Amino acid sequence: MTIFSDIGRYLLMIKGMFSKPENGRMYWKEFIHQCTEIGVGSLGIVAIISVFIGAVSTIQTAYQLVTPLIPRSTIAQIVRDTVILEFAPTLVCIVLAGVAGSRIASELGNMRVSEQIDALEIMGINTKTYLILPKIIAALLMIPLLVVIAMVLGILGGRIAGVSAGIISGNIYDKGLLEYFVPYNVFFALVKAYVFAFIISSVAAFYGYYVKGGALEIGRASTKAVVVSCIVILFADYILSALLLKQ
Amino acid sequence: MIEVKNIKKTFGDKTVIEDVSAVMKAGQCNLIIGASGSGKTVLMKCMVGLFEPDGGHVLYSGQDFTAMSNEEKTEIRKEIGMLFQGSALFDSLTVEQNIMFPLSMFTTWSHKKKLDRVNEVLARVNLVDTNKKYPAELSGGMKKRVGIARAIVLNPKYLFCDEPNSGLDPQTSLVIDRLIKEITLEYNITTVVNTHDMNSVMEIGNYILYMYKGNKEWEGNKKEIIFSKNQRLNDFIFASEFLQDAKDMRMLEEAGKISDDRNMDEMLDKDAPSLVPPDEE
Ligand SMILES: Nc1ncnc2c1ncn2[C@@H]1O[C@H](COP(=O)(O)OP(=O)(O)O)[C@@H](O)[C@H]1O
Numbered sequence: 001m002t003i004f005s006d007i008g009r010y011l012l013m014i015k016g017m018f019s020k021p022e023n024g025r026m027y028w029k030e031f032i033h034q035c036t037e038i039g040v041g042s043l044g045i046v047a048i049i050s051v052f053i054g055a056v057s058t059i060q061t062a063y064q065l066v067t068p069l070i071p072r073s074t075i076a077q078i079v080r081d082t083v084i085l086e087f088a089p090t091l092v093c094i095v096l097a098g099v100a101g102s103r104i105a106s107e108l109g110n111m112r113v114s115e116q117i118d119a120l121e122i123m124g125i126n127t128k129t130y131l132i133l134p135k136i137i138a139a140l141l142m143i144p145l146l147v148v149i150a151m152v153l154g155i156l157g158g159r160i161a162g163v164s165a166g167i168i169s170g171n172i173y174d175k176g177l178l179e180y181f182v183p184y185n186v187f188f189a190l191v192k193a194y195v196f197a198f199i200i201s202s203v204a205a206f207y208g209y210y211v212k213g214g215a216l217e218i219g220r221a222s223t224k225a226v227v228v229s230c231i232v233i234l235f236a237d238y239i240l241s242a243l244l245l246k247q
Numbered sequence: 248m249i250e251v252k253n254i255k256k257t258f259g260d261k262t263v264i265e266d267v268s269a270v271m272k273a274g275q276c277n278l279i280i281g282a283s284g285s286g287k288t289v290l291m292k293c294m295v296g297l298f299e300p301d302g303g304h305v306l307y308s309g310q311d312f313t314a315m316s317n318e319e320k321t322e323i324r325k326e327i328g329m330l331f332q333g334s335a336l337f338d339s340l341t342v343e344q345n346i347m348f349p350l351s352m353f354t355t356w357s358h359k360k361k362l363d364r365v366n367e368v369l370a371r372v373n374l375v376d377t378n379k380k381y382p383a384e385l386s387g388g389m390k391k392r393v394g395i396a397r398a399i400v401l402n403p404k405y406l407f408c409d410e411p412n413s414g415l416d417p418q419t420s421l422v423i424d425r426l427i428k429e430i431t432l433e434y435n436i437t438t439v440v441n442t443h444d445m446n447s448v449m450e451i452g453n454y455i456l457y458m459y460k461g462n463k464e465w466e467g468n469k470k471e472i473i474f475s476k477n478q479r480l481n482d483f484i485f486a487s488e489f490l491q492d493a494k495d496m497r498m499l500e501e502a503g504k505i506s507d508d509r510n511m512d513e514m515l516d517k518d519a520p521s522l523v524p525p526d527e528e
């Protein structure tokens with residue numbers, strides 16, 4: 001079965017990543033470069049998505065809460081919790097699998113196909129350590145940061161939409177945000193963000209690093225990286241929810 | 248000196264290198280020639296350790312590279328420079344940064360000292376004023392020269408070139424070939440070149456290893472290659488009828504059988520010479 005040999009190779013890749021850097025400064029430079037690529041490179045799309053998701057959540061929640069018995073501030077609570085629990089970590093990471101993941105896969109795939117990885121190996125550089133590790137660490141740092149930004153912007157987007165549609169006043173929305181706030185939810189969201197960040201970067205690196213063939217295969221590898229990481233993210237989301245959200 | 252002893256390499260159930268041995272000396276160009284797919288690249292990659300051979304040994308100056316730990320291999324690799332078929336320059340770095348990369352990784356030199364060294368090797372490969380250009384802005388021949396510059400920047404003892412003139416016009420090929428030869432002599436490098444270009448063989452070949460379907464079919468020097476009786480080798484090097492005719496003539500001449508010009512004209516006119524363009528990948 002190729003799936004088992006793929007998993008085996010993936011684990012070997014992770015293991016091979018841990019070796020002593022040949023030159024700390026060069027690795028640091030590469031790490032900073034990857035932080036910029038992943039963080040700054042995805043900030044725009046993350047901002048746009050989270051504002052709109054928050055806005056849509058407010059409108060839909062208001063639409064579903066028809067009874068006047070429930071206070072309007074409940075809308076803010078529901079928006080806050082869905083954004084923090086699900087939209088910010090999961091949806092943003094699915095999008096990041098497409099944006100950052102495909103970039104990682106195609107960058108490594110191109111380096112493989114054009115023998116740049118071989119060129120580094122010949123110089124005596126451990127390419128798993130030099131090319132993959134900085135990407136994974138950068139993702140582990142930047143993706144949770146992006147998720148936190150997405151939480152804030154999502155809740156803000158909800159407020160803007162609520163106020164401008166006359167659904168809820170700004171004061172009541174803000175008051176609602178503070179009611180029944182469970183800090184544990186933020187912790188849960190960050191756990192998800194770290195796990196998803198690792199999945200996105202390592203799965204993309206795996207498909208990119210082991211590309212065989214030419215330009216066509218690079219495209220295939222990055223598509224496959226996105227598809228596989230999305231599936232694994234959703235599966236991990238389910239497992240983490242089942243484990244960490246016990247009543 | 249590099250010694251290759253009974254190298255074997257298979258991919259799945261496909262044997263690509265069956266059993267190849269060779270001795271490649273310092274200060275000369277050692278050529279691996281053969282048709283496309285005969286295993287030249289795989290043999291070279293087994294020699295430098297990019298592929299793990301399934302059997303056999305590679306010795307660098309008597310040290311068994313294949314038996315070394317990764318740390319020991321890294322030490323040998325610092326003495327190896329390699330020019331790849333597609334040049335393999337880092338596309339996100341400028342020419343200067345590409346060549347400086349090994350220096351930044353493996354030396355603690357100041358920026359000034361590194362830059363001086365970069366300019367020195369760039370001048371050596373006859374490239375000036377290209378420091379700030381990106382690989383995408385260079386022609387094929389220039390990329391190869393940057394590739395050579397990067398390969399020699401750390402003063403390697405061993406230089407590997409995979410098809411250094413694939414995709415280049417004959418004149419540029421000649422420039423690259425001569426450059427490789429000069430550098431080899433200048434720094435007494437053990438140079439290994441993969442090629443299927445007969446011009447290169449004649450230009451730089453000191454030792455020649457002819458690969459045929461994953462096996463060493465023939466070895467010798469460039470004088471011996473012309474008069475070799477090996478049928479497969481002859482089919483390869485005299486692939487065009489024109490060259491075949493030229494060879495026959497040379498053999499006859501050598502044997503003193505051609506005495507008058509009329510005979511020679513007759514031979515040359517024997518159906519129109521077909522000049523097959525060099526096989527470019
Ligand atoms: N990574 C690989 N996996 C499987 N087969 C390979 C691989 N690399 C090369 N081959 C096969 O090995 C044979 C020799 O290839 P190669 O050494 O590239 O030939 P060339 O003499 O043109 O350089 C070819 O048939 C090729 O298909």
Ligand SMILES: [Mg+2]
Nearest residue numbers: 287288289410
């Ligand atoms: Mg080849």
